[in-house]
Amino acid sequence: MKRSWNTLSQASNGLYAVQDFERAAYRLVTEQVLYASDRNARVAYHLIEAHLEDFKSALEPLGIVLERNAHYRYVVALPRHGEGSPVSLEETILLLILRHRYDQSMRQGQIEDLGEVVVDLPALQEAYPAFAGRQMPEVGALRLLARSLKRWGVCRLVETEGDDPQPFHLQVRPAIVEIVGEHWLQRLDQHNRDDQDGQGDAPASEDDDAAA
Incomplete structure (x- = not known):
């Protein structure tokens, strides 16, 4: 550490x-x-911004790279x-x-202004089949799923007003550019391979045994 x-x-x-x-680093x-x-x-944030090089040096032995976006005012820790x-x-x-x-x-x-993008439910309903070949989860499941993304600091769920037909929308935050990169495509590919391996390991049914 410097x-x-x-x-x-x-x-x-x-x-x-x-x-x-210590609390800021944690x-x-x-x-x-x-x-x-x-x-x-x-x-x-302001404490880290004022001592950026010191925090970089503190996190480096942990294999973490500290980056600061001066335009949208955030700091991100990238393993x-x-x-x-x-x-x-x-x-x-x-x-x-x-x-x-x-x-x-x-x-x-x-x-x-803060580098955020609003994504509403109709946009997600359109994107899911095109991207994943599946329908969007039910609203309740999607709400829980969106809240789980908070741990990466890339999205937050915003409840809408009472007269809005949509119960909520998602606010995508600018750090998603640093955090969700090519390795997430690798994660998806690994999930797909795991699914295929699991299907291949499925036990044969009685009908299969008979046919063999």
């Missing part, structure tokens, strides 16, 4: 304690993305290695669909 948390704390003249640096690793626009992440917590096929498909919709909106200039 400078210790204790050194940085002393240099701040009492503004920050060692625990503030939040960044566990949440992966911190946005300056999020009220509960604002303090940690160099693909291992991590298990990701379901449903999560993988939804993340790839949202990344595709985000790229489309970028090309068409339909990006909001």
Whole structure:
């Protein structure tokens, strides 16, 4: 590490304690993305922004690359290695669909001020069969699935007003560009191979035995 948390704390003249640096680093690793626009992440974001090189040095031994997007004001922790917590096929498909919709909106200039893109339910209903060859999950299942994506900091579920026919929409956040890349296509390919292997290992039925 370039400078210790204790050194940085002393240099701040009492503004920050060692625990503030530790908490900010822990939040960044566990949440992966911190946005300056999020009220509960604002303090940690500004602390990391002010000591960016020190946090980079602290995370480097863990195999984590720290990047900052100065335009949309967020910092993202990117593991160099693909291992991590298990990701379901449903999560993988939804993340790839949202990344595709985000790229489309970028090309068409339909990006909001904070770099976010709104994806409504009709758009998802259209995208699922085209992308995954399956129908969109039921609204209740989709709600739970979208909430599970919060751990990557790339999407949040926004409840709509009472008179809106759609119960909610998804707000895709700009860090999706860094987080959902080519390795997610590899995840999808692995899921597909696992499915094929599982079918191949299925036990033969009595009819199959008889036919053999």
